Amino acid sequence: MEENSIRKAWYEMDKLFGPSCYGQDIALKDIAQIYVKSILEASDENRIKHLGMKHLKLMTNRMLNGKKFSLFLSHVIRYERFLQ
Secondary structure: OHHHHHHHHHHHHHOOOOHHHOOOHHHHHHHHHHHHHHHHHHOOHHHHHHHOHHHHHHHHOOOOOHHHHHHHHHHHHHHHHHHO
16 A cells, blocks of 8 residues: 555656646645655655655655755656666
């Protein structure tokens, strides 16, 4: 069940990448927050280790903005698309 909620949040977030979704920053942050909360609720050790507990907690509180948020998303993309 927990893996399904993480996968669902990732799928929704993945749909918001690319030029066709330009300007949907708020929606992307909302879904990223759901994704992070799902990871923490599931205590997914692999994702926590790869993405970093500090950054997950900052994202939960919506404290990542600008470049830091973009960098966090690049780590999420790398993990979900290539490393898993």
